[in-house]
Amino acid sequence: MEVAVKIADALDVSLDYLVGASSFVVKDKKMLHRLELLDKIDDDDRETILKVVDNYLTTAQLQTTTKKLLQKG
Incomplete structure (x- = not known):
């Protein structure tokens, strides 16, 4: 090992x-x-943390996509 x-x-x-x-x-x-x-950690805490992280990731992806689209336009 x-x-x-x-x-x-x-x-x-x-x-x-x-x-x-x-x-x-x-x-x-x-x-x-x-x-x-x-x-x-327990399931409820994990789900809460993952929801927050998912929201941040979605926002970051949207901002990145928006910047790319604006640069092309």
């Missing part, structure tokens, strides 16, 4: 990704830590 952890660290991937259990690579260790914490 220790060897696998060292290999995953060297490749900057998670153990799940290394063994094929995940197709998603989280290279930002802070983000990975946040996801792990999110997984440990």
